[in-house]
Amino acid sequence: MSLFHAILLGSIQGLTEFLPVSSSGHLVLLQHYLGFEGPDVVFDTCFHLGTLAAVCMCFRDDIRRMGCALFRLDFRSTSFRLFLLIFIGTIPTAVIGLVFRDFFEGLFSRIIPAALMLLVTGTLLYMADKVKKTRASAGIVRKTDALVIGFVQGLSIFPGLSRSGSTISTGIFLGLERNSAARFSFLLSIPSIAGAGLLQMKRVVELDDGLWPPLLLGTLVSSVTGYVAIKVLLRIVARQRLSLFSYYCWLVGCGVLLVSLIRIFGY
Numbered sequence: 001m002s003l004f005h006a007i008l009l010g011s012i013q014g015l016t017e018f019l020p021v022s023s024s025g026h027l028v029l030l031q032h033y034l035g036f037e038g039p040d041v042v043f044d045t046c047f048h049l050g051t052l053a054a055v056c057m058c059f060r061d062d063i064r065r066m067g068c069a070l071f072r073l074d075f076r077s078t079s080f081r082l083f084l085l086i087f088i089g090t091i092p093t094a095v096i097g098l099v100f101r102d103f104f105e106g107l108f109s110r111i112i113p114a115a116l117m118l119l120v121t122g123t124l125l126y127m128a129d130k131v132k133k134t135r136a137s138a139g140i141v142r143k144t145d146a147l148v149i150g151f152v153q154g155l156s157i158f159p160g161l162s163r164s165g166s167t168i169s170t171g172i173f174l175g176l177e178r179n180s181a182a183r184f185s186f187l188l189s190i191p192s193i194a195g196a197g198l199l200q201m202k203r204v205v206e207l208d209d210g211l212w213p214p215l216l217l218g219t220l221v222s223s224v225t226g227y228v229a230i231k232v233l234l235r236i237v238a239r240q241r242l243s244l245f246s247y248y249c250w251l252v253g254c255g256v257l258l259v260s261l262i263r264i265f266g267y
Helices: 003-018 023-034 040-060 060-072 078-109 113-130 143-155 164-175 178-199 199-206 209-238 243-265
Strands: none
Touching: 003 143, 003 164, 003 209, 023 078, 023 113, 040 060, 040 209, 060 078, 060 178, 078 143, 078 178, 113 143, 113 164, 113 243, 143 164, 143 178, 178 209, 199 209
């Protein structure tokens, strides 16, 4: 892999991982229409770890407080409760990922399901902007909220269904305040990204020496672009402008479906 290729892939990973447009959906479409080759397992793992570093940097205060609460066994603190909620939300994500992984991976060669899921993503984002009311405890994530959002995060392995878009929208639908929904969504992504990365670390260690420069560069780029994407999305969520991304998802999804129908019927 060249340095340019590493920068390109790292940028795509960092931006689309957190902006609600689905990184997996874009990868499917790029592979199909442009012959774009995605990164192999080792590079993909490291680029994801780069986005993990971006999340940890953005929410370092939350992570530090949770770590302190665990170290002190401060079971009554809000930080320990947040850790427990993240753990609860990770359970359905892990179950869906382990049980249905082969099924979802088989969809990465099919563009129509990805296009349909982009339409779903756009609809979720648009509807989330229309939600005006929050519940009385809008800033507090409940255990049932964590389970539902974790379940939706598990489904986002489906190409075209944005993880950040679907989980933040779900939090808003459940009555959470927008910033709380976004914060919990990003914190919930940490275990899943970290778990997937750790499973592939053996291959990273065995990587040839000549591939380390593009690997490190791409990982750095994914981290920087991921950090910028998180900051941008947090502002957009706070300003109730998620629908900006819904139009993009609808445009791409409808365009792919239209081209596919033209090819099928030979117009």
